[in-house]
Amino acid sequence: MSVVNPQAVHDTRVEVQTSYIPDQSAPQQNRYVFSYTITIRNHGSLPAKLLSRHWVITDANGKVEEVRGEGVVGEQPYLKPGDGFRYSSGTVIETPVGSMQGSYHLIADDGSEFDTPIPAFSLSMPNALH
Numbered sequence: 195m196s197v198v199n200p201q202a203v204h205d206t207r208v209e210v211q212t213s214y215i216p217d218q219s220a221p222q223q224n225r226y227v228f229s230y231t232i233t234i235r236n237h238g239s240l241p242a243k244l245l246s247r248h249w250v251i252t253d254a255n256g257k258v259e260e261v262r263g264e265g266v267v268g269e270q271p272y273l274k275p276g277d278g279f280r281y282s283s284g285t286v287i288e289t290p291v292g293s294m295q296g297s298y299h300l301i302a303d304d305g306s307e308f309d310t311p312i313p314a315f316s317l318s319m320p321n322a323l324h
Contacts, residue, residue, distance in 0.1 A: 206235065207235050208235075212315060230283060242273055
């Protein structure tokens, strides 16, 4: 009898790239706009569909905003083993520096549901951190 490691079955990973959008920002009005590009890749052995997202966005003043919703950018991507899905989105915070983290909730083809953590990443206006 073999025992399957659930991590091997459900192994999705997230990569993030961020950038500051000066054209949409207004620092004098405490408005700092950032874009982020996410790649979620299925390294597991079962296909899975991304059902929902949960974000925790924190600015340098400690203001926390939580965002929950279905899918990402209006889609619920279906990821076969080895597949990846990339999308871009954005957020607005009131300080030149902040952070985001969260999770994606997925369902595998066998009906099991699981969460994939999105590790914390920085939002930083250029030259805001020394």
